[in-house]
Amino acid sequence: MVLEEHSEIELAGIRFQIAIFEEALDAEPMDADALRFLAHAYTVVGRIEDGLDADRRLVALLPSDPRVRYNLACSYALNGKLEEALGELQKACDLGFDDLTLLRKDKDLDALRDDPRFAEIEAKLDR
Secondary structure, eight states: OOOOOOOHHHHHHHHHHHHHHHHHHHHOTTOHHHHHHHHHHHHHTTOHHHHHHHHHHHHHHOTTOHHHHHHHHHHHHHTTOHHHHHHHHHHHHHTTOOOHHHHHHOGGGGGGTTSHHHHHHHHHHHO
16 A cells, blocks of 8 residues: 555546445445455545554454555554554564565555664565
8 A cells, every 4th residue: 555646536536436335345344355445545535544444354354464464554554553553564574475665665654664663574574
């Protein structure tokens, strides 16, 4: 999950898609694909608390998925929950997350970069 710049037209399209995926999720609350889309889309349009809720639901459905854990770490970081973010980031790595390039460029994690535990996680992935 990386916060990106979007035009107002793109944001309007994403908001429209959110409405469609929310209806799909109402019909099938365990739809992991809908939750994945919503978690990212909510963040893109600035609904970071909703994105965090969607990521938490995804982890409940897919607790062993390292990418899901990584995205939850990003959501926690964006919401200022740094301890939780670092914990989830470590869990993601323990489960096999190994994308060092993404870890280094992902602006969602900027709030963690000054923490020595982040440097430790980064160093482990760099080995």
